[in-house]
Structures are given as structure tokens and as C-alpha cells.
Amino acid sequence: MNKPAQQLTIWRALNAALHDEFTEDPSTIIMGEDLTTWGTGGGIYGVTRKMADVFGKERVRDTPISEETLISAGAGAAMAGTRTVVEIMYSDFMLLGADGLINQAAKSRYMFGGQFSTPLVVRSNGGSGIGKAAQHSQSLETLYAHIPGLEVVVPGTANDAYGLLRSAIKSENPTVFLEHKALYYDKGPVTKELIPLGQARVAREGKDLTIVATQLMTKRALEAAQVLSAQGVDVEIIDPRTLYPFDMETVFSSVRKTRHLLVVHEAVRDFGWGGEFVSNTVQECWGELDAAPRRMGAARAPIPYSEELEEAVIPSAQNIVDEALATVGRHTKLTV
Amino acid sequence: MTVEITEATRFDLDIDGPSALELMSTIREFESRLPTYSEEGLIRGSTHPSVGMEAVAVGVSWALRASDSVASNHRGHAHCLAKGADAGRTLAEILGRRDGYCGGKGGSMHIGVKELGLLGTNGIVGAGIGLATGAALAAQAQGTDNVAVAYFGDGATNQGVLAEAFNLAAIWKLPVIFVCENNHFAQSATLEEMVAQPDLRRRGEAYGVPSVDVDGMDVEAVSNAAAEAVQRARSGQGPTFIVADTYRYLGHMAGDTEIYRTAEQVEQWKGRDPIARLAKRLLDSTVLDEAQLKAIATSALTLVDSAEEFAKSSPFPDVSSAFTQVSEDYR
Numbered sequence: 212m213n214k215p216a217q218q219l220t221i222w223r224a225l226n227a228a229l230h231d232e233f234t235e236d237p238s239t240i241i242m243g244e245d246l247t248t249w250g251t252g253g254g255i256y257g258v259t260r261k262m263a264d265v266f267g268k269e270r271v272r273d274t275p276i277s278e279e280t281l282i283s284a285g286a287g288a289a290m291a292g293t294r295t296v297v298e299i300m301y302s303d304f305m306l307l308g309a310d311g312l313i314n315q316a317a318k319s320r321y322m323f324g325g326q327f328s329t330p331l332v333v334r335s336n337g338g339s340g341i342g343k344a345a346q347h348s349q350s351l352e353t354l355y356a357h358i359p360g361l362e363v364v365v366p367g368t369a370n371d372a373y374g375l376l377r378s379a380i381k382s383e384n385p386t387v388f389l390e391h392k393a394l395y396y397d398k399g400p401v402t403k404e405l406i407p408l409g410q411a412r413v414a415r416e417g418k419d420l421t422i423v424a425t426q427l428m429t430k431r432a433l434e435a436a437q438v439l440s441a442q443g444v445d446v447e448i449i450d451p452r453t454l455y456p457f458d459m460e461t462v463f464s465s466v467r468k469t470r471h472l473l474v475v476h477e478a479v480r481d482f483g484w485g486g487e488f489v490s491n492t493v494q495e496c497w498g499e500l501d502a503a504p505r506r507m508g509a510a511r512a513p514i515p516y517s518e519e520l521e522e523a524v525i526p527s528a529q530n531i532v533d534e535a536l537a538t539v540g541r542h543t544k545l546t547v
Numbered sequence: 548m549t550v551e552i553t554e555a556t557r558f559d560l561d562i563d564g565p566s567a568l569e570l571m572s573t574i575r576e577f578e579s580r581l582p583t584y585s586e587e588g589l590i591r592g593s594t595h596p597s598v599g600m601e602a603v604a605v606g607v608s609w610a611l612r613a614s615d616s617v618a619s620n621h622r623g624h625a626h627c628l629a630k631g632a633d634a635g636r637t638l639a640e641i642l643g644r645r646d647g648y649c650g651g652k653g654g655s656m657h658i659g660v661k662e663l664g665l666l667g668t669n670g671i672v673g674a675g676i677g678l679a680t681g682a683a684l685a686a687q688a689q690g691t692d693n694v695a696v697a698y699f700g701d702g703a704t705n706q707g708v709l710a711e712a713f714n715l716a717a718i719w720k721l722p723v724i725f726v727c728e729n730n731h732f733a734q735s736a737t738l739e740e741m742v743a744q745p746d747l748r749r750r751g752e753a754y755g756v757p758s759v760d761v762d763g764m765d766v767e768a769v770s771n772a773a774a775e776a777v778q779r780a781r782s783g784q785g786p787t788f789i790v791a792d793t794y795r796y797l798g799h800m801a802g803d804t805e806i807y808r809t810a811e812q813v814e815q816w817k818g819r820d821p822i823a824r825l826a827k828r829l830l831d832s833t834v835l836d837e838a839q840l841k842a843i844a845t846s847a848l849t850l851v852d853s854a855e856e857f858a859k860s861s862p863f864p865d866v867s868s869a870f871t872q873v874s875e876d877y878r
């Protein structure tokens with residue numbers, strides 16, 4: 212059933228999803244640093260705003276700076292039956308909790324022969340673009356997508372943020388939910404419907420080239436599509452929204468139509484998830500491709516601080532245009 | 548330096564009062580300007596001023612030499628300046644300029660200066676604790692009498708690495724000084740809410756690390772405690788934990804609404820201001836007169852003015868530098 216859409220920023224949509232989910236399931240808890248005391252009382256980007264007022268400090272917990280324990284305690288709480296959300300201020304800090312997530316939560320169902328569900332969501336933000344430099348700007352989603360047992364969600368619009376966060380909390384699996392720090396203030400319509408994990412979204416329809424992209428790169432691909440359209444290249448853009456589970460079918464059917472594929476991500480290109488999408492497509496759609504699929508991502512470098520340097524290591528809309536033209540064989544000028 | 552240092556101007560055993568005053572005043576001026584740079588868009592991302600906390604970095608650094616290592620944290624400009632970093636090059640890094648210590652790649656939270664033993668300011672709370680422990684291990688392994696200092700906040704004491712580092716340093720008698728700048732807040736979290744045992748010193752003791760409390764608003768007290776710790780470390784007797792009681796006057800970073808504290812509390816702490824206190828002591832003990840105090844203040848201002856001029860006129864780095872220095876290239 213279609214509800215009327217509300218215009219919300221991404222952080223507001225996430226906030227609404229938490230409020231709605233916490234109302235629906237009174238056993239859910241959330242914990243993290245500065246959740247109730249920062250800004251106007253709601254975490255570094257406001258996502259937990261007013262939650263303590265509504266749900267109380269038992270369910271909405273400000274924590275010490277102890278990421279390692281937050282994530283492993285989150286795993287333990289979830290294994291012991293409490294649906295738990297852990298907010299980590301920046302996804303770079305999740306690395307301190309790698310054991311809790313990768314050695315513990317991710318394997319809890321399998322190792323113990325299927326006895327345990329671990330309904331843990333680790334929410335954080337990744338991405339660059341606002342001068343936060345090397346240890347506050349990484350796009351590490353590929354690391355988690357690589358780990359059996361983890362789900363990985365990378366929403367890029369307010370609607371997806373809402374619908375996917377609710378599904379992530381309802382999921383019986385440990386889920387890494389990576390928001391994008393440069394998109395929190397982007398506004399969009401939110402229908403407040405749940406979105407299942409593992410369903411891609413067609414962000415733009417087109418017939419000449421399929422671009423697969425998430426988050427900031429979806430935005431840039433949309434910009435690039437405008438430019439490309441003026442040059443006679445009609446781009447279809449697919450946002451997978453979740454990297455695990457991942458929806459290849461939507462990509463395959465798009466590629467069967469466009470016969471060309473370009474994957475763009477903000478994560479470092481080398482060994483990034485783009486390779487996975489390209490490889491699956493090559494295997495499945497080999498005969499239907501008119502050209503070799505290509506992939507783009509960040510340069511193999513940490514995110515530098517100075518503005519022009521930061522811009523240089525991440526694909527720009529212009530870089531996407533160039534690479535798109537190269538993919539469809541219309542141009543040979545390549546940029547990194 | 549505007550005042551000649553003589554034996555008479557030396558305080559207690561370790562500190563030269565007028566120089567310490569000038570260094571603290573310089574750091575104060577340097578840090579006070581940061582919020583404006585953020586507002587003007589000259590600083591991107593986050594930067595964390597340490598106004599109010601100058602006595603800790605200055606007091607500790609007094610006992611150090613260039614070959615000693617320092618691992619700092621996110622609020623680390625003072626640690627750098629006190630260890631001898633040039634204000635202009637430090638600011639140039641904070642502004643992302645070519646003449647910054649790291650060519651503009653690092654920014655405020657990643658200022659490292661190898662020749663000064665600065666292993667970097669750090670974006671990861673607690674990370675410097677492990678790095679300093681390692682630098683102390685290197686000093687021990689190389690048979691030097693160098694020492695290492697880790698600066699970290701009260702908030703960082705809740706990271707597991709501190710417990711592990713205390714233990715490792717204690718069993719191996721590593722020449723490391725753990726300096727906790729207890730400014731009572733971790734971003735918006737109060738110490739009282741985040742620890743059940745507010746006597747942080749006892750954490751070091753529990754691991755067999757000699758541990759002391761010190762008035763972090765008194766540069767002499769800090770310097771004396773640091774001198775003792777450094778002496779212990781240099782002579783192979785292992786680590787020390789120093790808990791310095793201090794306070795930050797400004798918000799955690801630009802844009803902080805500070806709903807977690809009152810303006811009265813800030814004012815109260817300003818009553819213990821480390822710079823005013825040292826100035827008064829120098830005046831009362833007739834080491835300096837009013838005119839000399841004024842000259843020191845002016846000199847600090849001039850120094851920061853020229854650092855600002857230097858940093859602002861430094862060009863932005865060449866874009867090609869974004870792709871270099873990722874790894875040693877063996878091909």
C-alpha cells in the first residue's frame with residue numbers, strides 16, 4: 212500500500228526508522244558514544260535525536276570510548292536474545308571491534324551449528340568528501356562484504372535509509388549498516404515502507420550503458436548521466452543498496468538490455484566489490500556484452516586532507532563520464 | 548625569547564619560567580585562532596583546540612629531548628609545538644598547505660614530524676598509547692636511553708589498549724610515560740558518567756606502573772612530575788603514569804553546542820588558568836616585571852601572527868602528491 216511520501220533528510224529518515232522500530236519492538240536497545248548529549252541531543256550526526264527522551268536511557272545508552280567492547284558486547288547481547296544496535300561514530304573506528312564483528316558475530320550461527328541468531332546492527336558512516344582525512348573517511352564496505360555471516364547495507368537515499376535500517380534491525384543476522392557522512396543532509400521522499408535486504412534499485416533508466424554505483428557515487432553517476440545523455444549515451448543506473456545479500460539479477464537484466472557495464476564505488480578500486488559485480492556479469496552475460504565491463508573506485512591511497520587532493524583520489528562525475536565513454540567505446544581518454 | 552635566561556630565572560629543578568610562559572602563551576594564541584579559521588572555511592573537517600590545557604604539554608616537554616618520541620592524539624597541536632614543532636609549518640598542515648609538515652596530506656589530526664620524534668597527532672582515540680609503547684620498545688631494543696610519551700585524554704582511558712599497554716610496559720620495564728590529560732570530558736561525555744572509579748591513577752597502579760596525580764593547570768608541577776618519570780624511564784626503571792587534572796575552555800571542536808556543561812563551570816576553571824598563574828608567580832617572585840610580562844605576551848602574538856602569515860600564504864599542494872608515498876616502491 213502506498214503511503215504519502217514525506218520529504219526528509221537522510222539523518223531524519225534514519226532517526227525516524229529508529230523511532231519507529233524501537234516503538235514497534237520494545238526489546239530493542241541502542242548504544243554508542245555521545246548518543247544523547249551531543250549537538251541538540253542526538254549523536255554526532257543527530258541520528259539518535261530524542262530517542263533517550265522517548266525510550267529512556269536504559270534502551271538508549273551513552274557509552275565510554277570502548278569500541279572493541281561495544282561491538283563484542285553488542286554481539287553477545289544479540290546472541291543472548293536482545294536486538295541490539297551499536298552506533299560507531301565513524302566506520303574507521305569499527306576496526307577496533309573487528310574481533311567482535313568478524314570472529315564472533317559473523318560466525319555465531321555457523322560455528323554453533325545453527326543454534327544462534329545474532330540480531331546485531333553496527334551502524335556507522337563511511338565515505339569521504341568533507342575533509343575528515345585518513346582515519347575518518349574510509350570506505351571499508353568491501354571488508355565486511357567479504358566475511359561470511361555478515362550483511363552489509365549502504366543506503367544512498369532517505370527512502371532507502373529508512374526502509375533498509377528497519378529491515379536491518381529486524382534481520383536475524385549481524386548487519387553492518389554504513390551511512391555516508393557527506394549525504395546526511397540530502398533530502399528525498401520517504402514512504403516509510405520496509406525495503407528488503409538484497410534488492411537493487413534502478414536509480415535511472417537507460418538503454419546504452421549500465422552503471423552500478425552506491426551512495427555518493429550514485430549521485431555522481433546521475434550527474435554524469437546528464438552529461439552523457441547530451442552526448443547520446445543513455446545511462447541506466449543501478450544502486451545495489453546492499454552488498455550482501457547482493458542482487459545480481461537486476462544488474463544482469465539491465466546489462467542484457469544495455470550490453471555495457473561500468474561499476475563505480477568510493478571504496479578503493481583494487482580488490483573492491485566492483486570486481487565481484489564485473490566478474491559475475493562476465494560469467495553470466497558473456498555473450499551479451501558488447502565490450503569489456505569496467506570498474507572505477509578510489510585510488511590506492513589513504514584519503515588525504517587537503518581539498519584538491521581529497522577530490523583527486525575519489526571518482527568525480529567527470530571521471531565517470533570519461534570512463535563511461537571508454538566503456539561504450541566512444542572515447543579513449545582515460546583518467547584514474 | 549625576549550628575556551635572558553639566567554640561573555635566577557630558573558624555577559625549581561626543571562623549568563625555566565619565562566620560556567615556559569612564552570611557550571604557553573604562544574600555544575594559547577595559536578589554538579585560540581582555530582575556531583575562526585574553521586568558520587572562515589580555512590580548516591576543513593575537525594580540529595580540536597587545547598586552550599586551557601597548555602601546562603601539560605609544556606610541562607612534560609620540558610623534560611624531553613628531540614630524540615625522545617611523542618605519540619599524540621586528536622587534540623595534539625600543543626604536543627607538537629611544545630616538542631619544538633614550528634608554528635608556521637604546523638598551521639600550514641592544519642590548513643592543508645604545501646609547507647605543512649605532511650604536505651597537507653594529514654591535517655590537524657595527522658601531524659607527524661620524524662626529526663622531532665613526533666609519531667603523529669592521531670584520529671583514533673587511544674591509538675597513541677600503543678604507538679608510544681612501541682617507541683619505548685624501540686629505544687630499549689636499540690639500547691638508547693630515549694623515552695617515549697603517550698598523551699591521551701580521560702576518554703581514552705576507556706580503550707582496552709591502555710590496560711594492555713600498562714601491563715606490557717610494566718613487565719618489560721619500557722621507558723614510556725603515559726600522560727593522561729584529564730579534562731573531565733570526552734567530547735560530550737562527562738568523566739563521572741563514564742567511569743565508576745574516577746581516581747584514574749589507580750588504573751596504572753593496578754598494573755604495577757608507578758602513578759601520580761598532578762595539577763595540570765600548574766606547569767611547574769607537571770614539569771616536576773615529568774622530570775621524575777623521564778629520569779625513571781631513562782635509567783631503565785620502566786613506565787610511569789601521570790594523570791594531569793586540566794580543562795578545555797573551548798568546545799570539543801567547531802560547532803560544539805556544549806549542552807553537557809555550564810558556562811559557570813568553564814569560568815571556575817579559568818580561575819586556575821595556567822598562564823595567569825605562572826605570570827603571577829614570576830611577577831611575585833620578581834623574576835619578571837610588568838613590562839617584561841607584556842613583552843612576552845607581545846612576542847607570542849608576533850610569533851603566531853607570522854605563523855599565520857606563513858601558513859596562509861603557503862600554496863595548496865600539487866594534486867599529483869595525492870597519489871605518492873603510499874608505499875615504498877620496490878618495482
Ligand SMILES: Cc1ncc(C[n+]2csc(CCOP(=O)(O)OP(=O)(O)O)c2C)c(N)n1
Pocket residue numbers: 244276278300304307595621622670671672673699700701702703704728730732733734799
Ligand atoms: C576510536 C575513536 N573513537 C571515537 C572517536 C571520536 N572522538 C574523538 S575525540 C573524542 C573524545 C576524546 O576524549 P578524551 O580522550 O578525553 O580527549 P579530549 O577530547 O577530552 O582531549 C571522541 C569520542 C575517535 N576519534 N576515535
Ligand SMILES: [Mg+2]
Pocket residue numbers: 700701702728729730731732733734
Ligand atoms: Mg577529555
